[in-house]
Amino acid sequence: MNSEQASCCQGSPPAPAASAIDPVCxxxxxxxxxxxxxxxxGQTFHFCCAGCKAKFVASPAAYLSAAPAAVGSCCARPAVxxxxxxxxxxxxxxxDPVCxxxxxxxxATQQAGHAGHTYYFCSARCREKxxxxxxxxxxxxxxxxxxxxAGTVYTCPMHPQIRQVxxxxxxxCGMALEPLLPGTDADDGSDLRxxxxxxxxxxxxxxxxxxxxxxxxxxxxxxxSPWDRLSGWIEALLGSxxxxxxxxxxxxRGWRSLQPWHPNMYTLIALGTGVAWVYSxxxxxxxxxxxxxxxxxxxHVAVYFESAAVIVTLxxxxxxxxxxxxxxxxxxxxxxxxxxxxxxxxxxxxxxESEVALDAVRSGDMLRVRPGEKVPVDGVxxxxxxxxxxxxxxxxxxxxxxxxxxxxxxxTVNQDGALTMRAERVGAETMLAQIVAMVAQAQxxxxxxxxxxxxVAAWFVPAVVASAVLxxxxxxxxxxxxxxxxxxxxxxxxLIIACPCALGLATPISIMVASGxxxxxxxxxxxASAIEALRDIDTLVLDKTGTLTxxxxxxxxxxxxxxxxxxxxxxxxxxLEQPSEHPLARAIVNAAAGEALPTVDDFRTLTGRGVQGRxxxxxxxLGNARLLQELGIAPDAKAAAQAEQLRSDGAxxxxxxxxxxxxxxxxxxxxxxxxxxxxxxxxHRDGLRIVMLTGDNATTAQAVARELGIDEVxxxxxxxxxxxxxxxxxxxxxxxxxxxxxxxxxPALAVADVGIAMGSGTDVAMESAQVTLVRGDLGxxxxxxxxSRATVRNIHQNxxxxxxxxxxxxxxxxxxxxxxxxxxxSPMVAALAMSLSSVSVVSNAxxxxxVPLGGDQPA
Numbered sequence: 001m002n003s004e005q006a007s008c009c010q011g012s013p014p015a016p017a018a019s020a021i022d023p024v025c026x027x028x029x030x031x032x033x034x035x036x037x038x039x040x041x042g043q044t045f046h047f048c049c050a051g052c053k054a055k056f057v058a059s060p061a062a063y064l065s066a067a068p069a070a071v072g073s074c075c076a077r078p079a080v081x082x083x084x085x086x087x088x089x090x091x092x093x094x095x096d097p098v099c100x101x102x103x104x105x106x107x108a109t110q111q112a113g114h115a116g117h118t119y120y121f122c123s124a125r126c127r128e129k130x131x132x133x134x135x136x137x138x139x140x141x142x143x144x145x146x147x148x149x150a151g152t153v154y155t156c157p158m159h160p161q162i163r164q165v166x167x168x169x170x171x172x173c174g175m176a177l178e179p180l181l182p183g184t185d186a187d188d189g190s191d192l193r194x195x196x197x198x199x200x201x202x203x204x205x206x207x208x209x210x211x212x213x214x215x216x217x218x219x220x221x222x223x224x225s226p227w228d229r230l231s232g233w234i235e236a237l238l239g240s241x242x243x244x245x246x247x248x249x250x251x252x253r254g255w256r257s258l259q260p261w262h263p264n265m266y267t268l269i270a271l272g273t274g275v276a277w278v279y280s281x282x283x284x285x286x287x288x289x290x291x292x293x294x295x296x297x298x299x300h301v302a303v304y305f306e307s308a309a310v311i312v313t314l315x316x317x318x319x320x321x322x323x324x325x326x327x328x329x330x331x332x333x334x335x336x337x338x339x340x341x342x343x344x345x346x347x348x349x350x351x352x353e354s355e356v357a358l359d360a361v362r363s364g365d366m367l368r369v370r371p372g373e374k375v376p377v378d379g380v381x382x383x384x385x386x387x388x389x390x391x392x393x394x395x396x397x398x399x400x401x402x403x404x405x406x407x408x409x410x411x412t413v414n415q416d417g418a419l420t421m422r423a424e425r426v427g428a429e430t431m432l433a434q435i436v437a438m439v440a441q442a443q444x445x446x447x448x449x450x451x452x453x454x455x456v457a458a459w460f461v462p463a464v465v466a467s468a469v470l471x472x473x474x475x476x477x478x479x480x481x482x483x484x485x486x487x488x489x490x491x492x493x494x495l496i497i498a499c500p501c502a503l504g505l506a507t508p509i510s511i512m513v514a515s516g517x518x519x520x521x522x523x524x525x526x527x528a529s530a531i532e533a534l535r536d537i538d539t540l541v542l543d544k545t546g547t548l549t550x551x552x553x554x555x556x557x558x559x560x561x562x563x564x565x566x567x568x569x570x571x572x573x574x575x576l577e578q579p580s581e582h583p584l585a586r587a588i589v590n591a592a593a594g595e596a597l598p599t600v601d602d603f604r605t606l607t608g609r610g611v612q613g614r615x616x617x618x619x620x621x622l623g624n625a626r627l628l629q630e631l632g633i634a635p636d637a638k639a640a641a642q643a644e645q646l647r648s649d650g651a652x653x654x655x656x657x658x659x660x661x662x663x664x665x666x667x668x669x670x671x672x673x674x675x676x677x678x679x680x681x682x683x684h685r686d687g688l689r690i691v692m693l694t695g696d697n698a699t700t701a702q703a704v705a706r707e708l709g710i711d712e713v714x715x716x717x718x719x720x721x722x723x724x725x726x727x728x729x730x731x732x733x734x735x736x737x738x739x740x741x742x743x744x745x746x747p748a749l750a751v752a753d754v755g756i757a758m759g760s761g762t763d764v765a766m767e768s769a770q771v772t773l774v775r776g777d778l779g780x781x782x783x784x785x786x787x788s789r790a791t792v793r794n795i796h797q798n799x800x801x802x803x804x805x806x807x808x809x810x811x812x813x814x815x816x817x818x819x820x821x822x823x824x825x826s827p828m829v830a831a832l833a834m835s836l837s838s839v840s841v842v843s844n845a846x847x848x849x850x851v852p853l854g855g856d857q858p859a
Contacts, residue, residue, distance in 0.1 A: 020045075023064060024052035030113030040064075048117060097137045098126040114138075153180040160508070174253035174266035176323070195320045202246040202313040206306075209239045213306035232303075236284050239305030243277045247312040263461035269315055271465070272495035276308040279488060291484075302485050304492075311496055318838060339411035340432055344376035345369070347420070365423045369414045377410040378425035386417030431759075460498070464810065468494040471814035479815075486815075486824070493813035493825050497833055498806055506798035509845040514791040517848055522759075522774040523784045530770035532795075533754050534788035536735045540683060540781070541726055541748070543740035544694035544704060545584075545670055547758060547778070553584055553670035555591035556651050561639050562663045569664040573656055575600055575615045576622050584652060585611075587668045606630075610654065621657040624697065626716065628655050628662070635662050647699030650707075672707065679778040680708050686782060691729070693722045693748070723747035740769075741776065756781060783853040790851040798841045805837050 020031045022045075029046045031037075036047040040060045047053040096103050103120045105111075110121035114134045121127040130137055154177035156162040156170035168177050176191075212235045247270075254270025257263050280303035282289070287301040346356050347366040361367065361377055369375055375388065387399035390412045399415055402408065408421055411432040427433065468491040475487035511528040518525055525531050542548055558566045558573075574592035577585035579600065603613040609630065610623015621631060628635065635643070635655065643653045643665055651667040680690055691712040694701045701715035714725050722740075726748045729736045738745070738752035749755030749769045757769035758776035773780040817823045 022046065022048045022052050024056050028111070028118045030118065032113070034113075094120055096120065096122045096126050098129050154178060155180045169253055169256070171256060172262040174257055192320070192323055195316070195323060198246065199313070199316045199320050202242055202309075202316055205238050205242050205246075206309045206313045209235050209242070209306045209309045232284065235305050236281070236303070239309040240277070240281070242309040242312050243273055243305075246316060247273055247308075250312070250315065263465075267461055268464055268495045268498055269311070272492045273308045273311050275488070275495075276304045276311075276492050280304045280308065292482075302482070304489070307489075307492070318836065339374070340430075341374040341376050341411075345373075359427075361423055361426050363423055363426055367421050367423055369408075369419045369421060371414055371416055371418060373414055375408045375410055375412050375414060375421070377423045378430045379408050379421040379423045381406045381408060381419055382422050383420040384418050386419050387415045389413040389415055460806075464495065464498040467498075467810055467814060468492075475815065489824065490813070490815045494810055497809045497813040497825070506802050506841055507795050509842050510791055510794045510798060510848065513845050513848045514787055514794075517851075517853075518784065518787055521780065521783050521787075521853060522777065523780050523787065524759075524772040524774060525784075526770045526772070530754055531788050531791050533735075534737065534771070534785055535792055537737040537754060537785070538687065539689045539691060539729055539734040539736045541691045541693055541729070541736060541738040541752065542710075542778075543722075543738075543745050543748075544692055544696060544701065545741075547739055547741055547776075548676050548692065548704065548708065549670040549672050553587040553652070553668045555587050555666065556669045557646065557665075557667040559642060559665040559667075560663070561665065562658075562661065564658065564663050566664070569656055569666075571595055571597060572615050572618070572620050572658065572663075573622050573654075573666055576603075576611055576613055576620050579603055580605065580611060584654070584668050588666060618659050622654055622666070624654065624695075624716070628657065631657060631660070633657055633660065633662055639665065644699055647697055648703060650700060650703040652696050652700050672704065673778075676778060677708050679782070680710065682779070682782055684709070686785065689734075691725075693717055693725060723751045726751045737781075739773075739778070739781065756784075786853045787848075787851070790848060790853075794845060794848055798844055801844070802837070802841060805833075809833060809837075 020029050020034075022029050024047065029048050031046045034046050034048070036053040038045050038047070038053055038056060040056075045056065047056065094103055094105050097119055099122060103122050105120045108120040108122075110124055110127040112119055112121070112127055112131055112134075114130075119130065121130065153163055153165060154167055156172070156175055156177055159170055159172045162170050162172060162177070163180065164177070169175065170177060212231045250266050251270045251274065253266035254268075257267045283301040283303050284305075340358060342358060343355050344358055344361050345353050345368040346361065347353055347368055353368060358376055366382065367376060367379070371386070381402055381404050383404065385401075385403050388402050388408065389399050390409065402419065408419070409432070410425075410430040425431070428437070471494050472487040472491040475490045476483050479486040479490075507528075511531060514531055515525055515528075518531075545553070555570075558570055560566050560569060564572075570588070570592050574589050574595065575597040577588045578597060580586075598616050601614040603611065605611050606623065606627060609627040610621065612619070612621035612623075612627075614620065621627060625635075633655075639662060643655075646653050646665070646667040649669075651669040654666045654668065655662060656664045656666060683690060689712070690710045691714070692701065692705055692710045693714050694704075695717055696715055698713070698715040701713050704710075705713045714721070717725065722738075722745065726736055726738055730751075730753065736752050737754040737756055738748045739756040739758070740749055741758035745757075749757060754771060755769035756771045756773060759772050759774040771784060773784075813825045815824050
């Protein structure tokens with residue numbers, strides 16, 4: 001207790017004037033001091049912060065029609081709020097900002113408003129000091145507890161559906177919540193240091209208790225009267241401090257787990273240590289009320305202050321070890337966040353350069369990137385030439401040459417030349433931000449294997465309590481004298497050794513580590529189910545353009561079939577394809593670069609067939625044979641033979657019709673990616689059947705398939721046909737993964753068991769897929785499957801350990817070996833085993849960071 005706390009004086013003046021209620025979070029707000037107010041339906045409403053005001057203004061009816069507490073608090077719900085911060089309306093206790101004492105905000109009579117927030121005090125004296133110098137105490141509070149960035153969302157590592165603004169504890173499992181996204185600032189480790197100090201303080205208090213209690217049994221120490229009585233008081237007082245002060249967080253979480261009914265590990269700890277301490281306190285102060293069945297051969301009633309104290313200390317040690325291990329699981333995500341620079345060099349209209357914060361960069365801003373600097377946001381090169389190291393995002397060690405009109409990705413490193421760029425995607429729209437969001441989403445999602453643990457956890461705590469009751473009854477009936485004392489030890493040991501936390505962490509901690517490891521290798525998982533499902537895939541369906549090939553086709557040949565010259569045909573085709581973003585269309589438009597293209601009227605895209613419109617008053621259509629058939633145009637034998645010859649050479653042939661007659665052929669070729677054949681061979685060795693889908697004709701598709709050794713080909717397919725092929729494969733009982741990069745692949749990606757999008761493709765494809773390959777490298781599929789197998793194996797190991805630990809530990813604690821070996825498990829040993837079980841699960845999951853995946857090593 002500090003001097004301020006000690007000096008809290010008696011007396012309670014009247015409470016402050018009536019305050020208003022924030023309709024969003026239910027917090028009491030002083031209308032005279034708050035800066036956040038809004039008028040609705042002629043009535044003025046007051047709010048604790050800008051966030052609550054914004055929520056109310058967006059949907060006032062939602063908050064006026066419901067009780068404030070039911071709508072959801074904008075604030076954190078910690079067991080004990082950070083000093084100097086106004087509490088959530090449903091917080092159990094808050095800290096008096098003057099003396100640090102815990103105060104119940106619902107019953108406190110002393111409160112004061114400052115800067116739009118309400119603060120609560122233990123006494124009138126503390127309130128008076130605060131009113132005189134509020135800044136002094138708020139500054140002290142801020143120094144004692146590092147501030148959390150406004151709006152920071154926290155979640156539970158075991159129950160990702162639990163989210164709130166600010167720190168606190170999970171109402172389901174009682175674990176400390178952690179930020180949904182780690183901050184980019186260096187972690188000062190204040191929470192770990194605080195837990196370390198708490199553990200060593202408890203250790204210093206527990207060691208004398210343990211020595212006084214166990215000395216007579218282990219070393220024959222017997223103090224003469226009156227020192228024996230004095231040692232008993234020292235043991236009782238120190239043990240009580242450890243249990244009541246050191247164990248207070250466990251009792252709070254245990255109590256909170258019952259409101260609503262979500263019993264967890266802390267329920268068992270609170271019940272076990274609480275029973276041991278209450279029994280010991282009564283036995284120490286009033287031993288005469290206990291019957292003979294509680295007394296030993298010397299007619300003494302045993303006390304267990306040392307057991308309760310050691311349990312609290314060891315559980316605190318377990319929390320410390322688990323927190324230290326869990327901090328390492330977010331290292332990959334923190335590394336990704338750290339790729340973005342903090343500032344950018346923005347160019348003004350007059351050509352002047354100024355350094356601005358990254359948050360101040362807007363789309364369209366002109367930026368300068370000097371050699372050695374990181375590219376601040378996504379954009380395009382306007383001037384300059386350089387090489388950019390993209391290894392941090394793609395894993396590719398070779399720098400990529402960048403010239404005018406080339407695209408830049410935020411977080412990559414400019415190497416040897418100055419670049420002027422135009423910002424296009426900023427903030428949450430950048431590729432880096434989307435990667436971070438996707439990794440975070442995957443880390444917090446629930447794998448199907450988690451359902452096993454969830455079903456067990458639903459009855460785990462009640463079953464443990466029932467086991468403790470049965471153990472107590474069995475020892476009280478059949479155990480040696482003193483029967484009830486032995487029964488109490490057995491019951492407490494059962495309650496303490498059970499560890500639902502190890503069971504609950506088994507799956508999510510492995511998923512978290514695997515998601516970060518995948519991101520380092522250019523593989524982004526959208527959710528946990530994708531990590532689990534990928535290992536079971538037996539069929540891989542691949543789109544041709546952009547997946548097997550480079551996706552940058554070039555116009556190979558233009559053949560005139562009528563009176564119109566080749567130049568005229570190219571201008572008509574390029575004009576018609578100009579609105580399209582398809583790679584084949586881009587190839588034709590690029591071939592006509594520098595030409596003055598006519599405008600297009602009545603432009604139409606015919607999915608899976610081609611395009612048509614009016615150019616220079618002529619009806620022009622460009623597409624495949626199906627389009628010609630729909631238009632009623634039949635190519636003659638010579639044209640058909642020419643088209644087939646081009647296809648056999650691996651080119652895609654498009655028919656150009658002008659005013660209802662076939663006018664020419666355009667052949668576009670797309671080069672196969674250099675490493676595709678090697679990757680296909682590796683996937684075959686991995687047991688996968690490879691199927692290729694393409695909207696191209698059968699001849700071209702077969703030419704590509706022969707070169708790559710692909711097992712099955714489906715050509716001339718529309719986007720709907722691609723989805724139908726995937727569905728048919730699934731109907732055959734196959735586990736299908738689909739890899740594609742275009743909008744036309746999105747339906748098939750969504751239908752597949754696992755959709756895999758190329759990072760170089762469209763946003764629609766990436767939204768439809770569960771896995772994204774940042775570099776668009778098929779070899780990453782093999783790495784992703786290796787990681788999937790390792791992750792599922794790791795989860796099985798964790799679940800096996802958690803089940804076996806509890807299945808073996810609970811009977812041992814109940815004393816099942818006593819009839820044969822005379823062994824009875826001490827509650828202290830049970831507490832140590834329980835603490836180490838969670839740590840072992842986390843440590844096993846961290847091994848995934850070192851599992852070899854093959855291929856490129858992470859940067």
